[in-house]
Amino acid sequence: MEYLRTPDECFDALPDFPYQANYLNVDDCDGGQLRVHYLDEGPSDGDIVLLMHGEPSWCYLYRKMIPVLVGAGLRVIAPDLPGFGRSDKPSKRSDYTYQRHVNWMQSALDQLDINNITLVCQDWGGLIGLRLLAENSDRFVRAVAANTMLPTGDHDPGQAFLDWRKFSQEVPEFPVGGIISGATTTDLSPEVVAAYDAPFPDESYKEGARQFPTLVPVTPDDPASEANRAAWGVLTQWNKPFLTAFSDSDPITKGGDAVMQKLIPGCQGQQHTTIVNGGHFLQEDQGEKLAEVVAAFVAANPLT
Template sequence: MKALRTPDERFEGLKDYQFEPNYLEVDDTEGGSLRVHYVDEGPSDANPVLTMHGEPSWSYLYRHMIPVFTGAGHRVIAPDLVGFGRSDKPSQRSDYSYERHVGWMGSLVRQLDLENITLVCQDWGGLIGLRLWAEMPDRFARIVVANTALPTGDQPMGEAFTAWRTFSQEVPEFPAGRIIYGGTTSKLTDEEVAAYDAPYPDETYKEGARQFPVLVPDSPDNPSSQANREAWGVIRGLDTPVLTAFGADDKIMAGVDKVFQKLCPGAAGQPHTILPDAGHFLQEDVGPELARLTNDFIVRTS
């Protein structure tokens, strides 16, 4: 599998992002390997908070939350999905599939031997992270579900998602930073928009970002629909504590929190919240508050 690697200098001097890079290799499923980047902050012997980003962001999204977690004594693992951030970027859109993404992140969890994980997942970070929870539930202590879903294609995705997917496929130049800007309530500075564009020197680096919207299971016969149904079958039998925290201004994910509250046994009795003045990328709008809610959740369920 041919892959591009964003030059290191693209990541120099980014606002509020001074974390040392860490790397490991994962099987690309074609006889080679891909380099995956992850942030690893806080005490190495502490239980980990695994923060998983989505489309088209990267671990920069969690820069305001990581210090709140480490300040409470937690270890934070914040990977960049393959195709994003400082991770390698396969050069063909056909290289990207939902199942490969799950496998690549599963390899990271196993290689780092993460246990007693607190998963914080948003957007595609949930589509992937929740599959990992179903695949290896003994490794996960609790789940924070933030503006995400685990779709099976058995229910319509809604007009907002359809419009987003159409835009993502038809726009001549995929504007990653401006997409993040548009999904926030507080709005980013030009410097922050540039940081979200940093992983992509040109359009050839954006094949993963382009492909993600069409990988969402939106019909019952999608290649990953059955795998997600099976994951739900596992999740519905788990008593792992689950907390939902959704942004009030997120139109795409509006109401999906109720699905988790209904179907996850461990969601019963938790102080689920809708965060005002927060859009789809709530880590940007209310990151420290979301981190504090997570810290409280850890204390309450430990």
């Protein structure tokens, strides 16, 4: 598999991002390897929080949350999906499939050899992260879902998503930083917008960002539908603590929290919250607040 690797200098002087880069290699499913970037912050013996980002962001999205979580004594691991951030970017859109991303993150999970994980997922971080949880249920002990879902294609995805998907395929230049900025309730500085653009020096680096909206299952016969239904089979039996922390201003995932609270047994008795003044990328708008919610959730549900 051919891939692009964003030059390191593109990530120089990112605002409020003093974190050390870590790397591992995963099988690219085509006879080669891809380099995957991840952050690993906090005490090595702390409860592990796995922060999964979505489309078209990268682990920079979690920079406001990491200090709060580490301050609570937690170990934070935040990978960049292949195609995003500092991870390698396969150069053809056909290289990107839902299953391959699950496989790549499964390999990362295996290599990191981590257990007793609290999953925190948003956007595609949930589409991939909830699959990982369902397929490695013994490794995960808690989950926090924030503005995400695990679609099977059996339900209408909603006009807001369909409009987004249409835009993503038709816009001549894919404006990554502008997309992030447009899906927040706060005004992002030019420096922060540039940090979201940093992984993509030109359009050739954006094949994954372009492809991801088309990979969301919107029909019952989608290639990912069966595996996602199987994952729901696990989630509807999941009795470990599961928290929803959706924002109040996201048209894409609105109502998904109610579905999870109804279907996932582990949601019962949890202090579900609505993050006020947060857009789709609530980590940008209310990152510190979301981190406080996650830290309190971990503390309230200790390992037994």
